[in-house]
Amino acid sequence: MPLKIRMIERLAEVSREAWDSVANPQGAPFEPFLSWDFLDALETSGCAVEETGWGPKHLLAEDEGSGELLGVLPLYLKGHSYGEFVFDHGWANAYENAGGQYYPKLVTAVPFTPVTGRRVLARDPAVRGALVDAARHVAAEWGLSGWHVLFPFEAEWGELRDAGLLGRTDIQFIWENRGYQSHEDFLADLASRKRKALKKERGTAQHGLEIERLSGDALTKHHWDVFFACYQETGARKWGSPYLNRAFFSLIHERMADRVLLVMAKREGEHIAAALNFIGSQALYGRYWGALEHRDSLHFELCYHQAVDYAIEHGLKRVEAGAQGPHKMARGYRPQAVHSAHHLTQESFAQAVDRFLARERAAVQAEIGALGAETPFKKD
Template sequence: MNNVKFDIVHSLSGIKADDWNSLNNGHTVTSYEFLAALEETQNVGEQSGWLPSHLIATSNERLVGAAPLYIKTHSYGEYIFDWAWADAYHRSGLDYYPKLVSAVPFTPTTGPRLLAADAEIKNALANATLSFAKDNQLSSFHCLYPEIGDLLVWKNAGCLLRKSIQFHWTNQNYENFTHYLSSMKSAKRKKIKQERKRLIDNDLSFKIISGDQACEDEWEFFYDCYQHTYAIRGSSPYLNFNFFLELKNKIGKNTLLIIASQSGERVASALNILSNDTILGRYWGAKAYIPGLHFETCYYQTIEYAIKHGYKKFEGGAQGEHKLSRGLEGVETNSAHWLAHPQFSDAVGNFLDREGAAIGEYHENLTTRTPFKNL
């Protein structure tokens, strides 16, 4: 480790894509192309409250490790909620922001946060991350959705561990969607069949197309739907259209557009990310409310595609117990946290102990509500 040098870079532009990706094990959303697209289209940057501050490790001028890091001035776009912690700091006259985060902005999916092939370098990256937070007097550090194999690394570096719940679908070697439905209890199976038939009776049809094959007009329609989801709530989308165009141009083959039409007129769209053996359900929107359209566009079409093309998992994201009856099951996800203030660190640690017990009970409860037959 004596010849390993650590540096902070505020842009990926000075790093070669192949060097970064050689450490990434094929994960799409931590790929150079995905993270660089966020920077190049100004969805992250100082003006957005996500200042790239990536930690890189080099040995003999060769990249041997990296951690995607951001200095943040807010807690939006994280999906692991620490607003109550920020409020407690504020009420005590302390600054919670800026803070340091290791995450994929606006993307709540588990993946590598310590990019390195060598375990010793992973440990060094974790320690260097916390040193950077301390040296720059940042209130805290938060690693969101790390791989489970790296949790001990963060714990040994001094972090508190936190659990949360997401809903994922697992492919049990299904031959087709009918085979998948046959694994469900009769009432659940009947409900899904009725939902799908109702849409067919209302002249709904669906087009699934790889992002690199979709034309710009189809991407524009998707974005129209995506931003409409925010507009009806009086807010603006996190991501601009240029970001999605970058995805199309750089890693379009790892994206999957689903477009729903009624009587030939497009009404809704979803965008999934393909990452190794997993499909990440990420963005969706509809121009019209049609009962059952969300479930079909975001879940059933994706599950059917996953079965046909041999994907092992579909991540449906956080929140929404309605996903249970569609065949997605509750799974535990993780995060790691370090707070500089000793008293607050102790208080948060006590809170996480209680929260973790509650999450465990909740997860256990979810397993009793599965739509699948008892084997």
């Protein structure tokens, strides 16, 4: 069918219903980070906007006759590489040392959110292909260094590579539900020594504390205020300046409280730590954590163990607890390959990066194999 592809500079220019009909279509697993509510909250709160280096340039594919929305491509004009979790600073330095201008660049990603998911959002492969071509055209027309697609599912990564994009691989540590009906089933899957260590760690973390899991109507402004204080403390210590503001979390509370799991620790009636998760139909996504006082192993309890408990109780297939972190393996999270795809407009630069990526992919696969031998699970 004849397609029209146009660009919008604010998600508010398209209706929630139209966007969600293609971003989270009926019958597909729900991904909270693709929803209009989540992405618009980033823009409305001022977190993902041009002033912060995340200029929205979303592409819409519409039926030229009826105007029906058939596909969307979340797209940002990036003035830096922060908040992406696919590290290309070395590429930027090489490009600029050779006399080029690496920034701005185009990025298809969920801002500040290194979770896997769909990225070129359309059911029809022809519509997806048209959106890919349009993004490459924009990069060329605007004289940009390239377009980068971060953390697509592996099947979509294959489609993008077939379309000519370069493929990159990295490692994340993801918990998988191997048919566990209870937490005891999960523990039984671990080697005896590892199982005892995990139980001891959880006992230490929980001692003298009350652990709460809050979602939906159970969440109040007080809970969000405490969480934000925890988030700011950790963000300031790790990154210098947290990416997200209080307004963003207020919008998430208004719009998506039923898709949020806030795990909080209380000591003598006062909250001292919190971990924020988002709930998909197949996965629990751990995002942010913070504590107002230090407690041994509390980070592991709130972020990893409680997430696993929730996933088992609710029949979720996996827990994605963020980028990096080999320490997650001892808590039952396995090393897995995650992907990104890259279109670089300068041919000689693209060829050099392609050679580098071939070596990097081999090294990553070797590392996954080595790490896999160190997981706490019983050996087959």
